[in-house]
Amino acid sequence: MVAGKPVTLDAVTEDLAEIVTRIIWSTVSTTDRLGRPRTRVMHPVWEITAESVVGFVGTRRTPVxxxxxxxxxxxxxxxxxxxxxxxxxxxxxTWVGSEAWDxxxxxxDPTTLWPDGPSSPDFAAWQLRPYRIQIIRGADVAKGLPTSLWTADTTTDVVN
Incomplete structure (x- = not known):
């Protein structure tokens, strides 16, 4: 695969919206105290514009x-x-709560998981603010074309 070609945020948002809408389920990785990855399948909901990307995912506050x-x-x-x-x-x-429900x-329909709505005792949510987005199109990779790679100015910067 050819290395990612740096692009602006607005250059990846259309492809990102198409891919996350089509695929829906995401493999989400966190790391434990020893730096080892842990993955789970989740359903983030993204708000995507040319200027901004922010995601929300319903979850539970498990000890892990x-x-x-x-x-x-x-x-x-x-x-x-x-x-x-x-x-x-x-x-x-960032952990968030009922403000993510809508x-x-x-x-x-999050009531399939939390029947009492945002007041369900085990409901929590994450707000996701990207600092790096890579888009890979299989047909382009087969042609030797680069992937698209957006990064914030620094890894501590995130999208507005």
Whole structure:
């Protein structure tokens, strides 16, 4: 695969929106206290414009997730399809609560998991703010074309 070609945020948002809408489920990685990866399949809901990308994912405050995010509030959301289109979204994570409910509901019915709505005792959510987005199109890779790679000015910067 050819190395990623640096691009502006607005150059990746259309492809990102298409890929996350088509694939839906993301493999999300956190790291434990020893730096070892831990993955789970999640359904982030993204708000994507040419100027901004922010995601929300409903979850539960399990001891593993709480410890991982407390130690390192960074995740990677990986999307892959059988035609080898992929998106990798590296993000800063913040725990949020009921304020994420309507945003999640824009992407799916969260009451299937939390019947009492945002007041369900085990409902929590993450806000995801990307600092790196890589788009891979399988057909382009087969032609030797580079992937598209957006990064914030520094890895501590995130999208507005």
């Amino acid at each position: 997730k709480v410890a991982h995010i407390a130690r390192s509030p960074w995740v990677t959301c990986a999307y892959w399809s059988p035609d080898h289109d992929a998106a990798f979204v590296d993000c800063h994570v 945003r999640l509901a824009a992407g799916y």
